[in-house]
Amino acid sequence: xxxxxxxxxxxxxxxxxxxxxxxxxxxxxxxxxxxxxxxxxxxxxxxxxxxxxxxxxxxxxxxxxxxxxxxxxxxxxxxxxxxxxxxxxxxxxxxxxxxxxxxxxxxxxxxxxxxxxxxx
Numbered sequence: 001x002x003x004x005x006x007x008x009x010x011x012x013x014x015x016x017x018x019x020x021x022x023x024x025x026x027x028x029x030x031x032x033x034x035x036x037x038x039x040x041x042x043x044x045x046x047x048x049x050x051x052x053x054x055x056x057x058x059x060x061x062x063x064x065x066x067x068x069x070x071x072x073x074x075x076x077x078x079x080x081x082x083x084x085x086x087x088x089x090x091x092x093x094x095x096x097x098x099x100x101x102x103x104x105x106x107x108x109x110x111x112x113x114x115x116x117x118x119x120x
Contacts, residue, residue: 001027001028002028003028003031003032004026004028004029004031004032004034004035004038005032005034005035006035008026008028008035008038009035009037009038012024012026012037012038012039023040023041024038024039024040025039025040025041025043025065025067026038026039026043027039027043027044027045027067029043030042030043030044030045039062040062040063041062041063041064041065042055042059042062042063042064042065043064043065043066043067044064044066044067045066045067045068045069046066046068046069046070047066047069052064052066
């Protein structure tokens, strides 16, 4: 999440030379298009479903991935159904990645043996 630039681009070129069988993923070129070839896929975080559809209809040169499309903290997963619907039309949407898919309200004992809730 450092917004790209020549050093990140150079690293992506190194990765491709070292192992050309692997894809390079980098999200932050979304904010700085000067080095668009840094990533082998278009990657965005928390993009609205309508904006995903618009992007997919206008750009077919790279697969699209929602590298963070929802942040699951308690009851904060609104809009999931809309994002799921974006891959039904044969476009180049390649996937979606959950961020923080964990129930952070689970009861546990802390290091002092006291009952608490939080990260598991």
